[in-house]
Amino acid sequence: MTRCNLEALVPQYVRQFEAYIPSPPDDELQRMFGCSRLVRMNNNENPLGPPPAAAALLKTFDPALVSRYPSGDCRPLRAKLAEYLGVTPLQVILGNGANEVIAFVIKAFCEQGDNIVTADRTFAVYEWIARFSGVDARLVPLDDFGFDEEGLLARVDSRTKLVFICNPNNPTGTWWSKDRLVRFMERLGPNHIVVLDEAYAEFMNQPDYPDGIALMSRFPNLIVFRTFSKMYGLAGLRIGYLVGTEQVTDIVRKTAIVYSVNTLAQSAALAALGDQAFISATRSLVQDGQQMLAAQCAELKLPILTSDCNFAMIKLPFSDTLAYRLLMQQGYMVRTMTGFRFPGWIRVSMTNRDAMQGFCTALSRLIHSRTDQSLLARTYGGSL
Amino acid sequence: MELNVELIPERMPVVVAFAEAAAKNAGLAAAEATMLALSTEELFLALCSSILGAGITVRLQDRRYAADLLFQVPQPPDLRIFNITSRPDHETEAGLAEMGLFLASRACDQFSIQQLALGGWEIMLRKERNYPAATQQFQPLPSVQTWQLTTTPAPDLVKQFSTLIADSYAACQFPEEFTPPGRLLDKLASNEYGIILAQGEQGELAGGLIWHADEGRIVECFGPYLAAPAEPEQLTIALCEKVTEQFGRSNRLGLVLYAPQQPPAAAGFEATGSIVIPGGTIWTGYRMLAEEFGADAAVAAELMPFYTNWCSSMALARNIHPYHDDGETGNGLTLFATRLNRATGMARLTPLLVGRDAEAVLEEHLQLLDQEQFSAIYCTIDTGRPFDSLLVPHLLRHGFTPRMLVPWGGTGDLIHLYRAGGSQ
Numbered sequence: 001m002t003r004c005n006l007e008a009l010v011p012q013y014v015r016q017f018e019a020y021i022p023s024p025p026d027d028e029l030q031r032m033f034g035c036s037r038l039v040r041m042n043n044n045e046n047p048l049g050p051p052p053a054a055a056a057l058l059k060t061f062d063p064a065l066v067s068r069y070p071s072g073d074c075r076p077l078r079a080k081l082a083e084y085l086g087v088t089p090l091q092v093i094l095g096n097g098a099n100e101v102i103a104f105v106i107k108a109f110c111e112q113g114d115n116i117v118t119a120d121r122t123f124a125v126y127e128w129i130a131r132f133s134g135v136d137a138r139l140v141p142l143d144d145f146g147f148d149e150e151g152l153l154a155r156v157d158s159r160t161k162l163v164f165i166c167n168p169n170n171p172t173g174t175w176w177s178k179d180r181l182v183r184f185m186e187r188l189g190p191n192h193i194v195v196l197d198e199a200y201a202e203f204m205n206q207p208d209y210p211d212g213i214a215l216m217s218r219f220p221n222l223i224v225f226r227t228f229s230k231m232y233g234l235a236g237l238r239i240g241y242l243v244g245t246e247q248v249t250d251i252v253r254k255t256a257i258v259y260s261v262n263t264l265a266q267s268a269a270l271a272a273l274g275d276q277a278f279i280s281a282t283r284s285l286v287q288d289g290q291q292m293l294a295a296q297c298a299e300l301k302l303p304i305l306t307s308d309c310n311f312a313m314i315k316l317p318f319s320d321t322l323a324y325r326l327l328m329q330q331g332y333m334v335r336t337m338t339g340f341r342f343p344g345w346i347r348v349s350m351t352n353r354d355a356m357q358g359f360c361t362a363l364s365r366l367i368h369s370r371t372d373q374s375l376l377a378r379t380y381g382g383s384l
Numbered sequence: 385m386e387l388n389v390e391l392i393p394e395r396m397p398v399v400v401a402f403a404e405a406a407a408k409n410a411g412l413a414a415a416e417a418t419m420l421a422l423s424t425e426e427l428f429l430a431l432c433s434s435i436l437g438a439g440i441t442v443r444l445q446d447r448r449y450a451a452d453l454l455f456q457v458p459q460p461p462d463l464r465i466f467n468i469t470s471r472p473d474h475e476t477e478a479g480l481a482e483m484g485l486f487l488a489s490r491a492c493d494q495f496s497i498q499q500l501a502l503g504g505w506e507i508m509l510r511k512e513r514n515y516p517a518a519t520q521q522f523q524p525l526p527s528v529q530t531w532q533l534t535t536t537p538a539p540d541l542v543k544q545f546s547t548l549i550a551d552s553y554a555a556c557q558f559p560e561e562f563t564p565p566g567r568l569l570d571k572l573a574s575n576e577y578g579i580i581l582a583q584g585e586q587g588e589l590a591g592g593l594i595w596h597a598d599e600g601r602i603v604e605c606f607g608p609y610l611a612a613p614a615e616p617e618q619l620t621i622a623l624c625e626k627v628t629e630q631f632g633r634s635n636r637l638g639l640v641l642y643a644p645q646q647p648p649a650a651a652g653f654e655a656t657g658s659i660v661i662p663g664g665t666i667w668t669g670y671r672m673l674a675e676e677f678g679a680d681a682a683v684a685a686e687l688m689p690f691y692t693n694w695c696s697s698m699a700l701a702r703n704i705h706p707y708h709d710d711g712e713t714g715n716g717l718t719l720f721a722t723r724l725n726r727a728t729g730m731a732r733l734t735p736l737l738v739g740r741d742a743e744a745v746l747e748e749h750l751q752l753l754d755q756e757q758f759s760a761i762y763c764t765i766d767t768g769r770p771f772d773s774l775l776v777p778h779l780l781r782h783g784f785t786p787r788m789l790v791p792w793g794g795t796g797d798l799i800h801l802y803r804a805g806g807s808q
């Protein structure tokens with residue numbers, strides 16, 4: 001048998017990249033950690049599930065339909081989204097999750113030698129896709145947990161094609177106001193694309209939180225990402241989208257994979273979109289959860305970052321990855337923040353009342369069993 | 385620099401000349417270049433005796449602080465030649481002197497062999513440069529109240545840090561390779577090492593930490609070494625958090641910290657045992673970087689109490705399979721990768737293959753290491769490689785005791801066993 005010389009085939013930037021390993025299925029984790037149930041608080045999912053209309057559709061979905069290809073460019077859904085968002089159908093491109101549209105955009109605009117600019121402690125996928133595509137990812141430190149306007153501008157150069165701003169930011173929940181975004185766009189100028197990742201936009205309940213889509217007429221170099229995974233509870237179906245000006249989407253469409261959004265996802269998203277009662281119910285669940293968690297952290301003297309988003313970040317007086325293991329043993333799965341370059345922090349997704357209560361008890365037990373808390377208060381007490 | 389050559393004794397002068405020229409090119413002094421050439425000669429002959437006629441590639445890797453000669457061979461040589469004790473007549477003094485590869489490892493500073501992921505084997509001979517001793521002593525400073533961290537310090541600050549370590553800490557509390565200052569600077573320039581230093585308002589040195597990342601999944605960290613900060617605990621936490629942050633989003637799975645004193649829990653390290661080195665004991669901490677997903681682990685019955693205790697105190701999710709020797713055939717032979725550090729008297733054995741001759745091969749190694757006065761010997765067992773367990777009863781019988789667990793350190797978890805030189 002002749003050996004394939006893989007070494008010679010693989011580009012250096014792929015060779016250097018380490019594949020992401022997703023967590024194993026719940027039943028396997030439960031077995032490994034010896035817990036009889038597992039509450040997922042690690043992926044910012046919606047504990048209410050999808051909106052009722054989407055749930056009903058899924059229950060009655062005709063299996064015969066899956067032998068046919070879906071709409072290759074999600075035409076019915078684009079029409080509805082366009083109407084809902086006040087744009088034209090051509091301005092919308094759907095993908096297999098917002099993750100996939102990140103790849104469409106990077107492929108459309110970047111070649112080797114180009115760079116993207118984003119924050120060092122934000123959603124990792126911008127950085128990952130850039131790196132395994134041979135594109136430099138320039139990472140700017142957060143300033144007081146938020147995106148740093150000056151820092152970003154300082155790293156932009158003539159090879160910067162895209163600036164990614166996660167608004168609100170996962171995992172800190174911080175966000176830029178409309179004024180701040182407008183000022184940034186004006187200072188940056190028209191020669192770079194700004195991607196506003198609004199994955200959590202539907203959770204935001206702040207008067208000066210900007211609607212990126214509404215700003216596109218003024219700043220045609222804006223692209224907005226949204227997803228059905230978070231507020232709309234369709235994470236398992238994988239569907240997200242981007243909105244840009246028609247000139248921009250005409251370009252991105254070239255690198256978009258057709259037929260990558262399945263029929264079930266398209267139909268469920270159509271049914272789910274714009275259910276205001278469901279959005280209100282979710283927001284109130286999130287608000288309750290945030291309050292409960294903030295009260296618990298105050299009692300434990302743990303610094304916490306809360307926001308309108310369905311997650312909060314908590315600083316622990318010891319290793320976050322150790323906390324993860326100890327909480328898993330109690331049946332609670334959180335996200336460790338070391339991977340987001342926030343050692344010692346965990347990110348906790350809001351879930352329903354009972355599970356939040358259970359988590360608060362588990363957290364309290366954990367903290368009391370392992371700490372030297374006075375030190376933590378001295379280190380972080382005054383700064384938050 | 386690269387040389388393609390056939391493995392026949394007549395080609396030896398070419399290879400030796402290449403080695404010497406390469407070493408000089410990399411900045412080694414004449415004496416060191418000669419030593420590397422000597423090792424090359426021994427290795428080349430040993431390879432000729434094993435895979436005569438094969439085509440090999442010899443390459444120089446200039447690490448600044450050292451020159452590595454890398455021999456890439458296409459097919460597995462008779463691996464026995466890589467056991468440092470492989471010559472049959474090592475019983476006598478004269479026999480010892482003739483052990484080619486052992487001599488090779490004596491003349492160079494590090495010797496290793498690895499199977500390449502994409503085919504072939506690579507044998508490495510490393511010779512380090514010599515550096516002049518530090519000319520200045522560390523000047524103690526008034527205590528620093530506030531500090532800033534830097535990962536790209538000016539060379540002068542690094543030199544100060546090197547003298548701080550040498551003058552304020554016992555020899556067993558830091559790897560001697562961090563001194564003298566010239567060597568530390570070259571280590572940092574090689575990019576395998578990194579440094580985080582804390583400076584006060586006037587730029588004065590408050591303390592620091594050094595890390596070392598080789599090809600594995602674990603990053604080794606040393607320190608924090610502190611000058612006289614007003615809040616030593618706070619500075620310790622800041623330095624530990626900084627290194628954790630640097631590797632947080634990387635392909636590394638964990639950090640191991642060798643600390644002159646135990647840091648507070650808020651620094652993020654968990655106790656994971658301690659290691660004995662000539663002159664003292666070092667506290668070791670572990671920082672998992674990734675989320676624990678659980679793993680299967682094959683563990684010899686003799687190590688079960690040690691392993692299960694650590695798994696439980698570190699809350700590791702392990703599906704533990706006790707490994708019993710039921711007489712099944714393992715590998716045909718036993719092969720150790722050996723790392724010797726003559727300056728510190730430490731030797732590290734890592735089983736690459738474990739076969740039925742394990743006990744005899746181990747005994748030979750220990751006898752030799754004792755004769756050569758290595759005072760601390762470590763052997764590392766991997767719970768992800770079931771055959772490693774076959775070695776355990778022999779290790780325990782020969783005076784090794786388990787000291788430290790490094791989760792996810794190898795294919796599975798690594799258990800470091802320690803034996804004081806000369807103990808049975």
Ligand SMILES: Cc1ncc(COP(=O)(O)O)c(C=O)c1O
Pocket residue numbers: 043044096097098099100123166170197199200226227228229235238239240
């Ligand atoms: C900020 C942000 N953008 C994008 C995504 C990806 O969403 P999707 O599930 O649609 O791929 C996430 C998911 O966690 C996110 O947090």
